[in-house]
Amino acid sequence: MTATTERTKYDIKDPSLATQGKQRIDWAGREMPVLRLIQERFAKEKPLAGIRLVACCHVTTETAHLAIALKAAGADGILIASNPLSTQDDVAASLVVDHGIPVFAIKGEDTETYLRHVETALDHRPNIIIDDGSDVVATLVKNRQHQLSDLIGTTEETTTGIVRLRAMLNDGVLTFPAMNVNDADTKHFFDNRYGTGQSTLDGIIRATNILLAGKNIVVAGYGWCGKGCALRARGMGANVIVTEVDPVRAIEAVMDGFRVMPMEQAAAIGDLFITVTGNKHVIRSEHFDVMKDGAMVCNSGHFDIEIDLKSLKEKSTEVKEVRNFTQQYKLQSGKSVIVLGEGRLINLAAAEGHPSAVMDMSFANQALACEYLVKNKGKLEPGMYSIPADVDQEIARLKLKAMGINLDTLTPEQIEYTNSWASGT
């Protein structure tokens, strides 16, 4: 349902889902104490007053809390989906109905609609863009150079988006400050590793209900997300194989007790494949050819291009839905390959994305990054910026406090020792 009124423009599935959405948003809030504290401060201080803001995110219960916090800060914001499959329609409804936040996101929207929403977002003439995978920023740079003067800066929280921003920087087109939220320790240590780890398995189990114990699970990529997937898969009793292109990560995987081999070889062994590389066509034609009958493939990397579904389709005689989010490709060879969640982020397609407890810290970084950009408006050169270390530390401190966990503190003697070099053995 699309609407354009004085107060709220939106494009969502069904406003009547708001009640259910609100209940689920409330539930998520239990595990998001850090963002709650920030929201309370923002409500008093209004650090984003008058700022036009676009957030392009997975529209989930956790994102709802970010949107609410930004609104509390005074931002004039709109929210669009960063992924066609990840929108939770009830959350979108509640944000529109209960909070008056314009949302443009419908689960399963086609590419055309997705791109239209990106245009709508840019029509908002944002001062700040919170991006997720860099689609909004890339479109702005490609097609709306004239709007760049409006832009104070952007924030980006995915590894994929950071790779694209780096490419822009190399090409000389990054003419504004971009906050690298992904590199905050309180983001990638937790969100990418523990969040992706748990929720990827969750998505796989919901999609298939298979027993993971005893399965050969191939994890393509041993970055933070891949580490999380491999660790949790082993925690469920699977025998994990890692594929990598980076020798340092590869040897780390070996020392962590995993088998490492090229995909060419792993393809014939795996019962289940998870791609988390940030690259494209990591599983492709030659790999499908050697897979076992009934092998399952899914993706937990940002874009749906890690598995080359086009080539799979070409060698298939039939594609049929055999369970929700589970399609069987019957190959000409007689074997079949099972694709989960159409190769899109499985944790968002078949489950509920990252648990609130990790998004609490990721989104605390997002909210504080926006505040930082506005506070330092005009002072930052174009380029990529890390989250200041003290912000990172403060988020961790708030989180621990909320969990009731105490730290040691350095004694004066220890502080002095840390700062001296003269005393030794």
Added chain:
Amino acid sequence: MTATTERTKYDIKDPSLATQGKQRIDWAGREMPVLRLIQERFAKEKPLAGIRLVACCHVTTETAHLAIALKAAGADGILIASNPLSTQDDVAASLVVDHGIPVFAIKGEDTETYLRHVETALDHRPNIIIDDGSDVVATLVKNRQHQLSDLIGTTEETTTGIVRLRAMLNDGVLTFPAMNVNDADTKHFFDNRYGTGQSTLDGIIRATNILLAGKNIVVAGYGWCGKGCALRARGMGANVIVTEVDPVRAIEAVMDGFRVMPMEQAAAIGDLFITVTGNKHVIRSEHFDVMKDGAMVCNSGHFDIEIDLKSLKEKSTEVKEVRNFTQQYKLQSGKSVIVLGEGRLINLAAAEGHPSAVMDMSFANQALACEYLVKNKGKLEPGMYSIPADVDQEIARLKLKAMGINLDTLTPEQIEYTNSWASGT
């Protein structure tokens, strides 16, 4: 036995141990294929010809291979112990007897001897110093400013040493280039984590023969070394408690499934304590007071100051050796505390230090760092330098090759994708 001859000056325990030392050095070589390849190249290219070099290291079978590689490179080097307890006397003997390398190191040497050896090292007027904990460099800076002109640069591989170099940098006394070997991925990921992890437990078991399963083990510090100790202790069935001062590390430990609490609280619960903080007096008077009867404490951090043994001694009525490397402190309260390895690095005191397989990569970094300093003589500003990324990658690649493990390689399409920002969802 001390000797000063034309060819070789040395101060070692007993040259007749050389045969045993040689056998053990050969054994270690089996697991050090990367350093072996470097040594073979060095023997041809002589990149350190004419360079006066001091290496201050734990004198172990692995260090022997580093020393041999440096000599093969043409260096005029001498080796001293970086720790009074870690010297393997048979290795020292073989280096002197079989390789003509001057070594000044005796297991159990007193502080006076240790300091004398540092002076001997500086008398060598080094162009390059390979340091381990920064004692040689700190002494040079404090006492021999006039020798700084000889110095091309230094390398440092411990976290502790890096902290001291940073303090020197802050104080404006770091007037030469220092290679931060510790920050190489192929160093700290493996040496600090997997090396310290396994060898610390090895030292503890050799010193005590206790069953780790079911014990409450407190690991102070959750840096790379602490992560390794915690991971391996859990791998042996222990219930691990982590103490930290850094909130990000603390929450990482929590998410890894460990209990986190202040030492004050952990002190009353632990059966065994391992300090790996790089700081001093992490376990101190107030902690001993609340420990269980028979609690064991040991250290796997660089210096022997993490446990405040002075205060423990003051509250004890008796100290007695109850097993090799194991001393029982009888407290006035009637309880006793067991100290392993006199609070020195337990993996070197009671076991054999890091396994060769990790030192292979660490020392490959050391060797290549020396070559880098010499190649770039006169071009590097004073300050701290990372190991170049391609060196790091190359070491990992050589190691994987030696292990017979293959990687994936990026397709041309993937390389292009990585470098572009325009294509998206």
Added chain:
Amino acid sequence: MTATTERTKYDIKDPSLATQGKQRIDWAGREMPVLRLIQERFAKEKPLAGIRLVACCHVTTETAHLAIALKAAGADGILIASNPLSTQDDVAASLVVDHGIPVFAIKGEDTETYLRHVETALDHRPNIIIDDGSDVVATLVKNRQHQLSDLIGTTEETTTGIVRLRAMLNDGVLTFPAMNVNDADTKHFFDNRYGTGQSTLDGIIRATNILLAGKNIVVAGYGWCGKGCALRARGMGANVIVTEVDPVRAIEAVMDGFRVMPMEQAAAIGDLFITVTGNKHVIRSEHFDVMKDGAMVCNSGHFDIEIDLKSLKEKSTEVKEVRNFTQQYKLQSGKSVIVLGEGRLINLAAAEGHPSAVMDMSFANQALACEYLVKNKGKLEPGMYSIPADVDQEIARLKLKAMGINLDTLTPEQIEYTNSWASGT
């Protein structure tokens, strides 16, 4: 919808769900190769021809395959639900519509309906009862002594049912042979441990979407199911606490690295509680009193009596659904306790029960146990019987074969050695 026709009587929710049910049953079949082989043999040999059979089971996709195999064997069987919440209505529909198997089971049926279905089952005058928790058998013994002459024997696969059968044996009322399917290694090692382990966490995550990493999870009971839950919870990064009444199991949990303490103490620490004891009121009034605000409790033991919900309700001012399968009890003290799945088996209430791969072996045992009872009709004394060891071994062998895994075989020399006692050191 209830129906009584010549051919098929049934009481299910909606026959039109059959298409979806069939699809899901087919899906489960992929992971059940052992039962498939048995079904193929049964179809030829008809070992249960003319046998009136009652199966009281969780009506899931896996049970469907058991029912189909038994029908293929010639049995005249009916299927009722063993638990009011675990029925999958689409599966029930497909069994009725596609296979003509009478099913009496509706998800969420009230106790009265449940008991009526038990009576319907007994009206079938069964020769064989496949029971799950011993409700049908107990009702038969209590109320229908006159039907005992029809009974050839029963099979039972839950720990809870076995405890009840033992109590009957002690009371002298077990006047027929009962096959203890639960004690088969291929049942309890896999179903109870790996099946309950994975599916319990799956149920919890689907009900709550909370991050398990870093949570204090209390597992009450360290039998096979408890071991599975504890192992998998740790595998997801939780800090696991075990409560036990049996000292041997308790010390096993300690040596496995878990904290062990009485529930009284654990109640104040836990973020999430899982009961798997087979006993009643394991979490009760005094425990709720000391729980943290927002603590979550759920059950994965057979009956819904492990958590004393009655006492919880009495001390609550409000009970409200805050998410599917998730109820918040607001206590008079102001704190709240979250109950998942109404205290019923969480893996069946909120997820899909045990994965097919483990039920394959459990139900292979069930099918072969029925065949064994019929083959040995009249030869077995009243009492409890184990599954013959060769049946157990054969099931494991078939499973491994289906997974493509090969074993070693004993050489003649080794067989001889195993059987001799005279040769030694």
Added chain:
Amino acid sequence: MTATTERTKYDIKDPSLATQGKQRIDWAGREMPVLRLIQERFAKEKPLAGIRLVACCHVTTETAHLAIALKAAGADGILIASNPLSTQDDVAASLVVDHGIPVFAIKGEDTETYLRHVETALDHRPNIIIDDGSDVVATLVKNRQHQLSDLIGTTEETTTGIVRLRAMLNDGVLTFPAMNVNDADTKHFFDNRYGTGQSTLDGIIRATNILLAGKNIVVAGYGWCGKGCALRARGMGANVIVTEVDPVRAIEAVMDGFRVMPMEQAAAIGDLFITVTGNKHVIRSEHFDVMKDGAMVCNSGHFDIEIDLKSLKEKSTEVKEVRNFTQQYKLQSGKSVIVLGEGRLINLAAAEGHPSAVMDMSFANQALACEYLVKNKGKLEPGMYSIPADVDQEIARLKLKAMGINLDTLTPEQIEYTNSWASGT
């Protein structure tokens, strides 16, 4: 040194080692609270007064405590070694010198001496034999039938010994009661799993100092000892492969996340092999042929026949000691195979055997089994007997108490529930 005096006959290496032995025995006592409590009761009650007892055990610090407890109970006992390599000479010395217990055991004794000690033991005309591997009992049955009338019974604690006793039973030559100590839960759960697991790795590391992380470790046999080795090897970062002949154990290993394959295939992959099968020639000629150059093999099963060293020797051109307990076999093919501890129990050959904490429970079972035999003298039929369940439970309870760990207790309501079968859903 051999001696025959009025008071003490013995055959040990060197009585002057007694001081060191006493210190080490005292140390072990710290972790053996259960046996200490039993010893204190025995000292009062003298349950073994006048009983001639032979104990054939690994002569370790833990065995010393068993011997002392038995002497305190009034037994007239002698102790011989159960394995030529496992004797700790200082312990033997202390038992003779400090406790007046006759010991016949010398580390490294040849087979002739070993067999002579068995004869000496039988010359003692034992009423009770505590055996370890069943050599003494087998010799008695073969050669001294006339002494069987002296025998009240025997106890046996190894899996290997139990297999031999079963073979005797099958052959009709077990004409006395034999207590199966191995089957006590407090024995095999802990000793075989956690004890063998830790101490096997300890032995391997002491013998080789290799890094286990990243190594392919093949564990032959997945009984309790194999489970322990596999679990701990994974805990140290190894990639573990299991070989088995039993399909149930094999599938358990698969579900635990290990690779399972025949030795024929594993032989080509493994970096390190551990045999724990209880059978002979598990690694044999055809396996050596396909091993990688430098592969290491060791044994942690009872007898030194699991690795076929004879065939290895036949295909070798040279055998040389390359480190303590580490021999390199140079094959005709040019490759080499490394054998640890001469194929004898590696945890006793290169390390110190099982940690005291597990032997505490194993030997508590031994001590109470002896008492049970004497108490029931004349009442027990010939055959094999389990340790009574209440003894097992009591040992676990004492152990937990000593560790300061509390259990839950059943409420009256729960006890009633456990005993009833009538109440249900």
